[in-house]
Amino acid sequence: MIQVSHLSKKYKNNAEYSVVDLDLKIDEGEIFGLLGPNGAGKTTLISMLSSLIKPTSGSFSINGLTFQKNANQLKQLIGIVPQEYALYPTLTAYENLYYLGSMYGLKGKQLKEKINYHLEVLGLEKFSNKKLDTFSGGMKRRVNLIASILHDPKVLFLDEPTVGVDVQSKNVIIENLKKLNAQGTTIIYTSHHLNEAEQFCSKVAIIDHGRIIIEGAPQDLISQYPESHNLEDVFLTLTGKALRDHA
Template structure:
């Protein structure tokens, strides 16, 4: 006779696709009366590298914190490798590595001591741990600095150890929350190489960032998150193909006020204004631009700069929200 929790697990398995390593359904979270996740949905297949791309405050860390059981969602469901996050929390923790946005290391301990400490938290047997820690120190190019205290490390070196700490128990799934913020290019490249290696080894990865170049370079699929909602999702090609806008004409005006903006809106209503930069969304900038310039000249609107932006994740985001990713 299956007991109640088994029945629960069986139902969970039935309810979602076995193909998916991670399935997130209608996740909601509020802090006080501020709803910061408004129903997040996404699925990730085994071995996929999924990018959660969005500006400050979009809800990336809140999502990752829920997936790593640091926070509890108000509602919604999460399944990780056929396990239900609410009932099988410990089993999920054993197969998941988490790299938090805020570096979580002890400054007075050396890099090796930090790794030994974190490996202990993950219950890695001592001998295996020592071998794995040294292997990871080598992978992250820090073997010769392993006996230095973390307080003497650069930001980029700390980030590398922060990631290494999440890999000690050989997780099948890795959550990386903005792992390259505020670091030098050399550390960033090394981190990219390690992530690409882990991806090659078919570890399932969620990577949050507000850098579109990182999402474009690393991720198989991207979920664009803003204001607690996933507003677009797909491979880079799919996102570009589905975008009605192919190009954006970006004009910086010398003086922008309500009257001038009204004039521009009489030329095209679907424009967006950020300070004194106006964006015109178009499927054909070459044809549109001369008409626009001539309109501005006739209307007496002076501008300093014109740029044509090709569709990329940034312009897709701009079109969907009217905001820059790096607001």
């Protein structure tokens, strides 16, 4: 589904590359976790793959489409759940979703039915006419997710989709993502919740300093390090325990 070849990104005025000569292959139907310390290059990689920023060099394709030749078609294939809320705080949940859904080309009865369905599934139907700035963090995360899946994307990019939410919201989000994946959506997911990633992902890659340092199924990676009991132990073994404060 996704093929990445020698992909690199260097931001203007930065001395170092954020992503360095990266190769990656993600199969259709996978839940693929991109894990790494702060500043490792995860968000930059997702931003390139979702066509939000241009690579400095290298190439990638999604379902055989490239940004250079098929930008509009490629964007129609994907959904993006950004780290920050991509919503209008003074609009209601329904108004946000109606506006964003219309940008995907949805309209009329089809759009209304999709909005109502997802609001109900994610436990938000009774809050549909409340303004976003009255919502809790977990509720905003759920609306953020709905906004990215209204058009039934083949590939869904998730950048920290459960950060700062309560346990119940996290559970609802993860269960809904599993259902989407079972229906055929390929998921690319970043998170600092390594226990969550261990249970959720079919495959993970640990990225540091813009390079992938290891890749595989979570349990296979754990078995490679006899002193590691979980994915977090593997992560610390490979990336170290030094603080990675990043601005």
